[in-house]
Amino acid sequence: MTIKSVILSGGSGTRLWPASRESYPKQLLPLTGERSLLQETATRLRGFTAAEVDPRPLVITNEEYRFIIAEQLRQIGVRSPQIVLEPVGRNTAPALTLAALTAAEEGDPILLVMPADHVIGDLGAFQHAIAVGAAAARSGALVTFGIVPDHAETGYGYIRAGAVLAAGEGARALEEFVEKPDRETAERYVSSGEYYWNSGIFMMKASVWMAAITHFNPDMARSCSAAIDGRSQDADFVRLDAAAFERSPSDSIDYAVMEKLATASDLGQGVVVPLSAGWSDVGAWDALWAVSEKDADGNAARGEVIFEGSHNTLVHADSRLVAAIGCEDMIVVETPDAVMVAHKTRTQDVKKVVARLKAEGRSLTQSHRKVYRPWGWYDSIDAGERFQVKRIVVNPGAKLSLQMHHHRAEHWIVVRGTAEVTSGDKTFLLAENESTYIPLGHTHRLSNPGKVPLEIIEVQSGSYLGEDDIVRFEDTYGRAPA
Template sequence: MIFPVILAGGAGSRLWPLSRQLNPKQFLPLTGESTMLQGTVARLNGLDVEPPVVVCNDEHRFLVAEQLRACGVEGAQILLEPVGRNTAPAIALAATSVAKTNPDAVLLVLAADHVVKDEPAFRASVTTAVTFAEQGKLVTFGVTPTGPETGYGYIRAGSYLGEGVAELEEFVEKPSVDMAQAYIDAGGYTWNSGMFLFRADRYLQELERWRPDILRACNTAMEQASDDLTFLRIGASAFRGCPEESVDYAVMEKTDSAVVVEMNAGWSDIGSWSALWENECKDSQGNAVKGDVILQDAKNTLARADHRLVALVGVDDLVVVETKDAVLVAHKDSVQDVKKVVEAIKSDGRHEHMNHREVYRPWGVYDSVDNGQRYQVKRITVKPGAKLSVQMHHHRAEHWIVVSGTAKVTNGEENYLVTENQSTYIPVGQVHCLENPGVIPLELIEVQSGSYLGEDDIVRLKDQYGRK
């Protein structure tokens, strides 16, 4: 039986302004209607797999849970990392969790932010790899190169063990264009996909052999782990002390049991805007467009408009991305430097790297429509049956105006319903709560006023989602 392990950490800063720290690329629908996480789950259909183990950041836990629920996944285990420590520790956490009851279980390790266009070919490669994993081999998947790509690492195959299967001879760092072309001309090289298949016990054995310090830290962190609703919260103090290392460096480059299975499945890690452009459908001029976009004499350009009309005239090789609160314009040759823009935003004390105007919560979503020195306006949507925390604020009062649906309001000692076109007022310091008792989404406008309007001015007294 295969246990999928989906690694869903990472910030995806090179895909700003769509990808933000609190809503990164793996939770966005970049290449279709489903998010990248949901696409990762969907391509497992047809394989004999258990519910997935998802390793993610604590701040993304509700995004993961909601997206798994939306695509019909039941019984998934969600492990919450207090900090990111790269792939070797993340896989160790998952392997330790699975090995408690299934020590010889086969783990299929996948990143949540990859694209695979040919899913039958993906599943065929996984099926081939299972035979070797059951024999104790540690399998990685090498993607058949389609060109001299410099954004990926490469794998050099050794002695062949069967059609499309070889001993792993060497990992090669991201090369120059000339060196990448030389690899392709020589043959025997594939792109390093970052996907793996091995038994849980074999991975832990090899990690103990080569990086016992990582294994010790992860074992202690798992011993300190605690249940939090449907999540498993990893012990923070032990995991913060864990060395940060990729599985390639920690195990795969050192072990003498590594095998590479070649995969020709239309794979991409969508690591930049140019990579997304390459994977999109294009018009006769090489333009990939999404949203309300008008092009005039434009070529080889990626343009995305989420909320308003974007017009491009006489341009080539550009990336133009419009969101509610930011617009990116970049040459396709320079998109790797988008992460420098994100760093500049951070250093300037701004917030556009953290989240969009629309912020998702376990109970729904809010959109910060307008704000000034002593006021802020939000449009709030509460899912049917959902309830915000019982809370109070030290510095702000709130007016709620219901636009559609019915709100059940706790306002101090009072409990009452507020319906469409009605409003209510929450004074500063008043204990209050908002709930949607209906079967349709509750939409309301919230007007905050006061001396401080930050999200950290929330004192939660009771919360059904386990938030502090």
């Protein structure tokens, strides 16, 4: 039986601000290595030998992240991924229902359901647990993975496990899910040996999930089925019938099905597989420090960092050298447009800063200075009254929309590669060190006809320089009006 990875990638991860932003959340960031958390998740079954694995992950995400996700999957060699776009967020149970309906069109695979933003430190232990879970799922069980706790944690929900199953290699009967406990209760859970942290990772056959969700929440099953029936294909993406999906109730996999299995044994047994594989949901900066490689003083670093007399400190540097002197149990996060400094015990308070910035209408919670687009990216490297300077990189073969601006003119200088420029009724090529001027109100387009990235410097001037001063006439990526 084939295992198919289902990756849930819809969260914003604001507790990892300023690195994580709403338009570029934590699952798209390389927090623990060279690859993003999404890329790590998509490759987690490579080399798995206990069952056949479908090489095409099925990703459930939203409109805003679609091009970034497609590009990141392309970078790691994933061919023809299935990317389903939710028009609105409806939590994890509808997302899994969409995945099950999509996967069932090609048979009845075992679905391995994984959030895109988790860290797994021990891949071998993870794959062993997946093999155990697959054996149970093959027989019709609905499987969840319980993290073996190493301390009393009050920030996670817990799973209570029952008897060890005879043929389960450590798999246990699922008894109940419990909410986040207080400290005393968490200590009792851990000492009992009957409780695991709730990982949010699941396995079951597509047909088993559909039978369960149809039984427990028929409205959700109907709405998701109608959304799939009314879908359309847009390049690499599946667009749902938005009106149908919006009618779906919002619920989690836990609440919608897993918690109710004890009273509905005819729908399949609930099974818990213990997982001890260096797991973390990277819910805050202190959690990232805990799973990062550290030096002899307990310091962890990403980017160009110098530690001097510092201990048990994390420094995440994106764009410049950061020197940490005499820091104890600190978190320092540097990005081109914001710096955050916190004690490790106060990292949950990052969400309070994000809330304040939102209340003030600041864009720092929404996007980075470097903004990704389907054709490449741009970085706003300087700005002032009536001017803005951008560094723009266009991928080989990509092109921006045919557009015009009411309030600004633009001057383009080619730094690397070859640019194909449409300006008014003329189309011409620019080589390195050449430039052109686009007057205000002029229809224009920038394309990269070459095989290497095109890099230009754009100088904008005018009375208004906002991104909403764009009138699109044609667009390869469906952003122009019909």
